Amino acid sequence: MRIEKTALDAQNRCVYSLYKEKGCIGHAVTCADCFEALEIAPEWQSRGYGSYLLREVLRQNGGFDRTAPSEFTAPLPDTGNTAAQALAAKFGFVPRGGLLVRRRVPDLTAVELTHHFLRSTLAPGGLYLDATCGNGHDTLFLCSVAGENGRVIGLDIQPQAAANTNALLAANGMAAIGRAECCDHRELLRFAPPGSADCVMFNFGWLPGAAHDVHSTADSTLPALQAGLDALKPGGVLAAVLYSGKVIGNAEKKAAAEFFRSLPLADYTVLICEFANWADTAPLPALSLSGKNNRCRCEAPKKEVLPMLQQQTQSPGWRVLNRDVIKYIAITAMLLNHIANIFLVPGTLWYEVLVDIGYFTAITMCYFLVEGFRYTHSRKQYALRLFGFGVVSQVPFSMAFAQNGILEFQDFNMMFTLFLCFCILLCIETIRNRFLRGVLIVLLIFGSLFCDWALLAPVFTLLFRWSGQDQKRLRFSFALSAALFGWLNYTSSVWLYPTAQCLLMACGSMAGIAASGFVILYLYNGQRAARGKKFSHWFFYLFYPVHLLVLGVIRVMG
Structure with missing residues (x-):
């Protein structure tokens, strides 16, 4: 027939x-x-x-x-x-x-119900996480909600899932808005610091089309849900679709439902949707709204909040410095350091004071490099800016720090160092072969030997990458960086000055790094300036070659 x-x-x-x-x-x-x-x-x-x-x-x-x-x-x-x-x-x-x-009419599935709710609740331009991206359909949906000014990050523990998602986003023209990373969903705070995300979405179970023996479990789901709640800003939404059945059992679904029901009403509004005439194994949509200041489409656009960390235990009154203010402090400290290195005599009081103040800058820039790497809309453009301004700055750098004559190559400038550090982060995130990744990272670190802040800047970057959002790790990273830098300064000057003076100079060299740690850990509010964002963005890049050129001209004319 x-x-x-x-x-x-x-x-x-x-x-x-x-x-x-x-x-x-x-x-x-x-x-x-x-x-x-x-x-x-x-x-x-x-x-x-x-x-x-x-x-x-x-x-x-x-x-x-x-x-x-x-x-x-x-x-x-x-x-x-x-x-x-x-x-x-x-x-x-x-x-x-x-x-x-x-x-x-289309059947109302648990996923479609979740999508309908999120589309009617979320506003464009936010930071959205698909913590279990699978083949990328939820990530693609979030990209359509986020719009061209938003940012979407998909996570999945299986490399094939991340690859499938990136391919789907590229095929639908969404690669500039979202990307997928191979990462355990319990580590999502690496990508969305506390208080930064508008939405975190989970679609548990297994990767569609793959073997069913790899699936989420209660042991990983509950820490991931807690991390998702921590990532939400006030008014943010956590959406989860829970599954049960013959293969995965009922433990994950039951534990997650109990987790949601235990959330305090003062902090969260929780909705668990049951299909009354479906089987007990039917998917279960769960929605949790954080805080009381729920954000809707009619509200004014939000301030950009992309912090590397957001301490919940500190009083907000202490956090008075935004990212741009800290960067202005950093370039001022760098200017003082360069003036001392070019015009003052080493070993004198003012030389030591100004140089030590300038040590605030390099580690601060490495910190913001790691933060920016996570949240930039285009890593390609970010890398090209660093490399391009490195090229532009090389002649002024060689002019400013020449020992003899007008131009003299000493090493490559700090922009090239930051470019190498950026490439190290890129290797960690994109290269799955451990041996190849390790070789490339070693080569990039070796390349920094020919740059300003050789070896140290890559070490700072790796420490901040390792720290993630963990406060103890961040404090340890700053402390280790200060100790390492102080030890290097002591060992390099012990043959030139008396021991007591060497110790004093080493402690002074640690002060700039310690100050950077204090500012970032306790004063940084995770925001950018409310006004002049574009001006500040380009000012920080342009200041570097321009101030070196001015200092170089003054040195030559003097």
């Missing part, structure tokens, strides 16, 4: 012919979504062939598609044609306005 479709004219009129035993036993004529006729040969009637033909025509035209709406019409059957009336009723056709009409 087969059905052959034949187009009759340019108005989408088609005939579907049903063949059995080499002969045509019936046909249906349609025009777009309208049935004009459906007939079965008398000798083949009352044997189910009319149902078969109608079902196949509906199927071929999307009548059973659970994801899209459909509507079909047909003429009313004659009053005495009970068989035709029963056939129409069997497939959902009902009399309406002189016709038979069959309407079908």
